[in-house]
Amino acid sequence: MEHSDILRRLAIHDPGVLSVAFTRDPAETPLSQRDAALVRFAATVATGASSASFSATVDEAISAQLTVPELADALLAITPTVGLPRAVSAAQHLLVALDPDDDLGAPADA
Structure with missing residues (x-):
């Protein structure tokens, strides 16, 4: 499917376009695997996704x-858009996703 068709279908809220998102061959997109993963990481932060979703996205x-510095920089870059509370939550999720046995992701008063 052409990119213009994808945009048109999204613009009219065509739920059928979701099949493209789930079945599209990554080689058919102009985004590199790294770029696509970074976009999904940012979207996971922006939507306030669950811990399980966050762990899968970080993996x-x-x-x-x-790299961890790239993920941290991405988180910092989107903080003005998503807000500090969401970024704080995401930072905790990120720390836990990187090392589930480390309590660095726990709130300071825990």
Whole structure:
């Protein structure tokens, strides 16, 4: 499907376009695997996703060769848009996703 068709279908709220998102071959997109993983990481932060979703997204990002400093910078870059409370929550999720046995992701008063 052409990008213009995807945009048109999204613009009219066509739910059928979701099938493209779930079945599209990653090689058919102009985004690299790293870029796509970074976008999904940012979307996970922006939507306030669950811990399980966050862990899966972080695993995908690390597998795509994104580094922890890149993820931290991405989080910092989107903080003005998503808000500080969401960024704080995401930072805690990120720490836990990177090392589930480390309590760095726990609130300071825990």
